[in-house]
Amino acid sequence: MNKPxxxxxxxxxxDICIGCTHCMTxxxxxxxxxxxxxxxxxxxxxxxxxxxxxxxxxNAIIIEQDDFNKIFEYKYRVALVPAVLIGxxxxxxxxxxxxxxxxxxxxxxxxxxEHGADILSEASNDYMQDHKETRPLISSFCPAIVRLIQVKxxxxxxNIIHLKPPLDIAALYYKQQLVDQGIDxxxxxxxxxxxxxxxxxxxxxxxxxxQSPINGVINMDFVYNKVYxxxxxxxxxxxxxxxxxxxxxxxxxxxLTNGExxxxxxxxxxxxxxxxxxxxxxxxxxEELKDIDFLELRACxxxxxxxxxxxxxxxxxxxxxxxxxxxxKSEQLKEQETSGGISKYQAYLSDHLNISKVHPRSMMKLDxxxxxxxxxxxxxxxxxxxLPDVDCAACGSPTCHALAEDIVQGEADINQCIFxxxxxxxxxxxxxxxxxGIMKQIWGDDKLKRNC
Amino acid sequence: xxxxxxxxxxxxxQAGFASSEIKKVLKQLNINIKVIKRVVVALYEAxxxxxxxxxxxxxxxxxxxxKIFMRLTDKGPGIENIEKAMEEGYSTASTEVRxxxxxxxMGLSNIKKNTDELxxxxxxxxxxxxxxxxxxxRE
Ligand SMILES: Nc1ncnc2c1ncn2[C@@H]1O[C@H](COP(=O)(O)OP(=O)(O)OP(=O)(O)O)[C@@H](O)[C@H]1O
Ligand code: SF4
Ligand SMILES: [Mg+2]
Numbered sequence: 001m002n003k004p005x006x007x008x009x010x011x012x013x014x015d016i017c018i019g020c021t022h023c024m025t026x027x028x029x030x031x032x033x034x035x036x037x038x039x040x041x042x043x044x045x046x047x048x049x050x051x052x053x054x055x056x057x058x059n060a061i062i063i064e065q066d067d068f069n070k071i072f073e074y075k076y077r078v079a080l081v082p083a084v085l086i087g088x089x090x091x092x093x094x095x096x097x098x099x100x101x102x103x104x105x106x107x108x109x110x111x112x113x114e115h116g117a118d119i120l121s122e123a124s125n126d127y128m129q130d131h132k133e134t135r136p137l138i139s140s141f142c143p144a145i146v147r148l149i150q151v152k153x154x155x156x157x158x159n160i161i162h163l164k165p166p167l168d169i170a171a172l173y174y175k176q177q178l179v180d181q182g183i184d185x186x187x188x189x190x191x192x193x194x195x196x197x198x199x200x201x202x203x204x205x206x207x208x209x210x211q212s213p214i215n216g217v218i219n220m221d222f223v224y225n226k227v228y229x230x231x232x233x234x235x236x237x238x239x240x241x242x243x244x245x246x247x248x249x250x251x252x253x254x255x256l257t258n259g260e261x262x263x264x265x266x267x268x269x270x271x272x273x274x275x276x277x278x279x280x281x282x283x284x285x286x287e288e289l290k291d292i293d294f295l296e297l298r299a300c301x302x303x304x305x306x307x308x309x310x311x312x313x314x315x316x317x318x319x320x321x322x323x324x325x326x327x328x329k330s331e332q333l334k335e336q337e338t339s340g341g342i343s344k345y346q347a348y349l350s351d352h353l354n355i356s357k358v359h360p361r362s363m364m365k366l367d368x369x370x371x372x373x374x375x376x377x378x379x380x381x382x383x384x385x386x387l388p389d390v391d392c393a394a395c396g397s398p399t400c401h402a403l404a405e406d407i408v409q410g411e412a413d414i415n416q417c418i419f420x421x422x423x424x425x426x427x428x429x430x431x432x433x434x435x436x437g438i439m440k441q442i443w444g445d446d447k448l449k450r451n452c
Numbered sequence: 453x454x455x456x457x458x459x460x461x462x463x464x465x466q467a468g469f470a471s472s473e474i475k476k477v478l479k480q481l482n483i484n485i486k487v488i489k490r491v492v493v494a495l496y497e498a499x500x501x502x503x504x505x506x507x508x509x510x511x512x513x514x515x516x517x518x519k520i521f522m523r524l525t526d527k528g529p530g531i532e533n534i535e536k537a538m539e540e541g542y543s544t545a546s547t548e549v550r551x552x553x554x555x556x557x558m559g560l561s562n563i564k565k566n567t568d569e570l571x572x573x574x575x576x577x578x579x580x581x582x583x584x585x586x587x588x589x590r591e
């Protein structure tokens with residue numbers, strides 16, 4: 001059997017990486033090790049949450065996007081824009097100006113992702129009714145959370161709602177709308193302006209879907225800079241109107257904390273920040289928490305306003321989107337103004353809303369075979385007793401416990417622990433030269449050659 | 453493999469800790485997730501019962517390739533009428549315990565539902581022993 005490949009948008013640039021421990025110690029799934037002076041990522045543990053990207057002191061972690069020129073492979077080039085893009089800019093830069101800059105960059109259509117949320121809100125409530133036996137149901141919105149549950153909380157995979165997130169719904173809708181205008185599907189390229197690495201991973205290797213309806217992704221920080229410089233040159237009168245109607249007040253806030261939970265009936269909770277989510281899921285897995293109907297879980301603090309590719313301040317972004325929602329509400333837009341025609345596609349979209357079962361792929365197990373796993377666990381227990389419980393990461397693993405597991409899995413040696421090295425040197429088992437050699441293998445040459 | 457955890461009566465902030473530790477172990481041993489779920493629910497209820505009703509206790513878990521055996525023993529008031537205690541909705545929990553969100557009288561029946569075998573022995577004013585078994589490879 002071929003091992004499944006997981007596409008990760010996060011890549012470590014070996015040329016830039018200085019081999020420190022920042023990313024390794026912050027990774028919520030212990031997916032990073034340091035070897036030969038560089039950080040290395042374990043593919044099947046990484047959930048693309050981007051915590052490493054945030055802490056890297058030298059920007060060695062890269063979020064791989066599609067080449068912008070890829071959009072020109074298509075005659076009809078659709079930019080799918082999430083509301084948080086607009087929320088980052090100060091009030092002086094209007095939504096229209098932002099859209100205009102995107103058109104100048106080469107897109108032929110600009111649509112807001114959030115239109116998809118209106119369809120989803122109703123569908124989610126129906127889904128809740130149809131699946132009363134499963135509680136709480138967990139939103140499928142944040143791809144980092146879906147992956148977190150797959151690798152770390154396998155017992156909870158069946159709690160994930162089998163519905164597509166607004167992004168996929170919006171993409172399906174706009175594509176179909178253009179096809180209905182007589183446009184050849186192959187000529188349509190749908191590009192998502194992403195606030196995070198997780199959404200890229202979701203587009204490139206979707207969970208519960210064979211293929212994503214999105215053709216490419218462009219990082220939001222790239223677009224942010226273009227808009228910032230471009231918007232001022234465009235006068236407010238000459239710029240383009242959004243292609244579809246305006247989103248509803250509810251949908252504009254969908255990607256913010258509570259934006260989703262507020263639209264779901266019953267007892268709902270919204271939790272943001274990956275470590276908060278992990279703490280909560282631990283309790284949920286033990287069934288310590290009862291009578292919750294729905295959970296909105298987001299990897300980033302302040303949800304997508306805090307996405308790793310968001311350049312603006314997350315609190316101000318949230319504020320601006322809430323103001324925009326307030327504005328939309330007070331204008332009391334008529335149905336056709338807000339729906340952008342999506343309601344006409346309700347039946348079509350409802351048929352395409354479901355994703356298939358989400359499969360667990362636990363990274364916790366020590367071995368497929370239980371007898372082997374028990375042997376390994378015993379060895380981990382013995383090794384742990386020798387290790388100093390300092391979690392200094394000088395061995396190249398994030399904690400003493402992680403080193404013990406790495407040793408048992410054949411991926412590390414007990415000599416990598418600097419405390420063990422000292423003890424072995426004292427006992428004459430290890431020479432200073434050998435110890436030096438081991439440290440070089442972990443940290444590379446130059447860290448042992450500093451002038452002092 | 454044998455695992456042991458102490459449980460302190462009355463310390464609600466730590467309730468669930470021992471069950472969580474066992475859960476981690478079971479995940480590492482690649483035990484069927486459905487079995488893990490059942491075992492952890494049963495352990496958690498039994499652990500909370502010690503915290504809520506007894507003074508001090510111990511959780512022992514033996515994992516084998518065909519079954520998981522769990523024993524929770526405590527020093528405490530004991531259970532006078534075990535049959536009655538097993539009934540859904542029966543609870544002697546104090547107001548304080550109820551305020552913490554426990555005391556619906558569902559714990560023991562929940563344990564029964566989630567395990568394959570359950571034996572409870574108890575001596576009033578001495579303590580209680582809850583023994584539970586879950587068989588693997590039956591899912
Ligand atoms: N370890 C124990 N020591 C003493 N009494 C116990 C113990 N475990 C259970 N009991 C008695 O059995 C009763 C029923 O227990 P059960 O776990 O079913 O409900 P509960 O603990 O009262 O409420 P819940 O478990 O729903 O929070 C308890 O109220 C208590 O009187
Ligand atoms: S909260 Fe939003 S921005 Fe952050 S990882 Fe999830 S989907 Fe991406
Ligand atoms: Mg109880």
